[in-house]
Amino acid sequence: MTGVGARQAGSMSYREAMREAMREALAADDRVFLMGEDVGRYGGAFGVSLGLVEEFGPERVRDTPLSESGFVGAGIGAAIAGLRPIVEVMTVNFSLLALDQILNNAATLLHMSGGQVAVPLVIRMTTGAGRQLAAQHSHSLEAFYAHIPGIRVLAPATVADARWMLAPALADPDPVIVFEHGSLYNGTDSTADEPGPVDLGSAVVRRPGADLSLITYGGSLGKALTAAEQLAAQDEVDAEVVDLRSLRPLDDATVIGSVRRTHRAVIVDEGWRTGGLSAEVAARITEQAFYDLDAPVERVCGAEVPVPYAAQLEQAALPQVPDIVAAALRAVG
Amino acid sequence: MVRIRQFEERCVELYSGGEVRGFVHLCIGEEAVSAGVLGALGPEDAVVTTYREHGHALARGIPAESVFAEMLGRVTGCSRGRGGSMHLFDVSRRFYGGHGIVAGGLPVAAGLALADRMRGQEHVTCCLFGDGALAEGEFHETANLAALWDLPLLLACENNLYAMGTALNREHAQTDLAARAASYGLVAWGVDGMDVLAVERAVARAARAIRDGAGPVFLELRTYRFRAHSMYDPDRYRDKAEVERWKERDPIQVLSTRMRAEDGLDDKAIAEVEKEVSEELDTALDHARQGGTEPVEDLLRFVYSPAEGSS
Helix, strand or coil: CCCHHHCCCCCEEHHHHHHHHHHHHHHHCCCEEEEECCCCCCCCCCCCCCCHHHHHCCCCEEECCCCHHHHHHHHHHHHHCCCEEEEEEEEHHHHHHHHHHHHHHHCCHHHHCCCCCCCCCEEEEEECCCCCCCHHHCCCCHHHHHCCCCCEEECCCCHHHHHHCHHHHHHCCCCEEEEEEHHHCCCEECCCCCCCCCCCCCCEEEECCCCEEEEECHHHHHHHHHHHHHHHHHHCCCEEEEECCEEECCCHHHHHHHHHHHCCEEEEEEEECCCCHHHHHHHHHHHHHHHHCCCCCEEEEECCCCCCCCHHHHHHHCCCHHHHHHHHHHHHC | CHHHHHHHHHHHHHHHCCCCCCCCCCCCCCHHHHHHHHHHCCCCCEEEECCCCHHHHHHHCCCHHHHHHHHCCCCCCCCCCCCCCCCCCEHHHCEEEECCCCCCHHHHHHHHHHHHHHHCCCCCEEEEEEHHHHHCHHHHHHHHHHHHHCCCEEEEEEECCEECCEEHHHHCCCCCHHHHHHCCCCEEEEEECCCHHHHHHHHHHHHHHHHCCCCCEEEEEECCCCCCCCCCCCCCCCCHHHHHHHHCCCHHHHHHHHHHHHHCCCHHHHHHHHHHHHHHHHHHHHHHHHCCCCCHHHCCCCCCCCCCCCC
16 A cells, blocks of 8 residues: 555646545545546546556445436435545536535535534535636636535645645545646646645635735636736735635635735636625625725636637636736736 | 324424424325334434435334424424424434435435445445435436445335325326336335335335345335325315325224234224323423523534534
8 A cells, every 4th residue: 555655756746646645545544435437447537546446446446427416415425324435526517416415415414413414525526717628617616615504615726735635624524625626737846745734724825925915726826826926027016825725614814814914905716706706705805804905805707708618718718817917916006 | 103193293283383383294194104114124224314204203213202392493302403394313313314305315325325335234224205206316316326336225215196296197207116216227116105014014025135135125105195295285286085085095094904803903902002192292292392492602503513622
C-alpha cells in the first residue's frame, strides 16, 4: 500500500494530488470506498482515480450505472450504516439529477430525525467552464449547494488543498461536497507534498495586499492572482487575494478582516451574478463592514447566459483577468 | 393490527381537534402489511419507509407514546418533534424513516444494503414504498442497482391502488408491478396484502432467500386504504362502493374470522384485546401530551453534528 509515504518530491498535479488523497484514505480506513460513473476501469472521467481499482479492487473502487440519484442515495445509505463513501459525480450539471437525494436526504436527515441519522458522506464533482464543453457540462452551480444548510461545501483551488482537504472532509460527521474546477486538474505545484493543516471552515489570504481585496474561489483563483500581479506591475495597486476555500460555511472573519484592512472589495465568481455566491459575499460585506468601505463592492461574474460552445463566446462569458483588473481600478479610482 | 387501527383512529381525533397538524397519512385498511412485514423481520434488519408509516413504526416496536409525542411536536417524540407524522425515526431499532418524497428512500435503502453486503453481514434492508414510487426514476435506478450489485434488499411495495388520487391504471402503463420488477432480474411476486399471515409468510420467505444469497426480492403487497390519502384529502377520486367492497376484506376481520374458525377465538377475547389496546393508548397519549417541547433556542441544533467534545 502506498500512503502518506508515497508523496512525491517535486511537482504534483492537482489531479495527482486528489488521487493521492483518495489512495491515502482508501489505504488508511477500510470503511472508505469510492463510487461513481467510470471511476474504476476507465480511471475516472477526468483521470483522477486512474489505477485505484487495480490497487483496491472493484468493491472499493466501484463503477456505477448512469444513475446519479441512485448512487448518490446509495452513498447516503452506506454512510448512515457506518461506511465512509466518496461519491464522484462527473459534473455539477449531472448532480442536479441527484439534488433530491443531496438536499432532501443528505442535508436533512440529521435534523429531521432529531439528531439520530448522521450522514458522513463526501461527494466530489467537477464544475466550471473553459474547455468548450457547452452549456450542459460547464456551469458553476456551487451557489445552489452553498444555499443548503446541513452540508459543507468546499472548493479546493490549489494543488495543496486538493491533496489535503479530503482527509478532514472524510472525518467530518456530516455531508461534504467538494467542487473541483475542471481547468485545475493539469495545474502543478511543488508545495503540495508539504502537509499543511487544513481547517475546512477557513478562507485563506493567498496574496497579501493593502489597497483592495480580490475575493474569489476555485477556478478563478489563478485569474485573480494574475490580475493582482498585473495591478502591482502596471498600476501600483497592491491587491490582496482571498481564497474563500469553503463556500459553506463562509469564513466571514477572514473576508471582513481583509476588507477592513483594504477598504475595497472585488468579488470574482464564475457563477452567475443573480442570486449567486458573489451576491452573498457582497451582502455580508455590506452588513458587516459598510463603514469601512471606500468604494462600492465590485463583482466580476459569469455572464448571465448558458455557457456557449464557441471559444470566443465562452471566453466572453467567463470572468477574465482584464475584467478583474478593470473592476479593481474602478474600485480604487 | 388492532393497536395500529386504534392508534390511527386517535390520530383522526387529534387532527380534527387541532392538536396534530401537518400532513397525516393514515394506513387504516393496510394494517396487515405493517404487522406482516415488520413481524417477519429481525431486529438487526434495517427498515426504510414512507410518509404513511405510523403502522410500520408501531409494528417495529417504537412505543406509541413516542409516536404520539412526535405528532404532537414534543421533544419526547421519536424525532424530537422535528419530523412529525411523516418522519418517524428510531435508529436504535434500525428504523431509518419516514421519507416524504415518493421513492426518495429507495436509493438510501440500497446504500444500507450495500454496506451490509460490503461488510459481509447477513442483514436484510427492507424498503417500504407505495405503487406511486414505481413511476419515479429512483425506483428504476434502485431496482437496477440492487439486481446489478446483488444487494440484500427487500423491496416491499404497498400497492394500495392509488398514488394520492391517481388510480393505478392511470399512473402506470404496466400495472402488473411484480412483472415490472422481475424485468430487472429481481425475484418478484404478488401477495394478498389484506391477509397478515400471507404477508408474514411471504416476507419471511423473501428474507430467508435474501440471507441465503438469492439477491434482492420485490414483493407486491396488494392492499387498500380505507381512508383518504391524507387527512387533508376530500377523497373525490374514487367510488364509495369500491371502498365498501374492500372493507369486506378488512385485514382485522379476515384474521379474526380465521381465528374464530381455527383457534376458537370469541367475541369476549376480541373485546378484551380491544380494551387492553385502548387503555394502553390512553396512557400513551396522556404521557405524550405531558412531554416537553424543545426550546426555541435549540432551533439550529442537529443541522450539523455536534463538534467532538461538545454536548
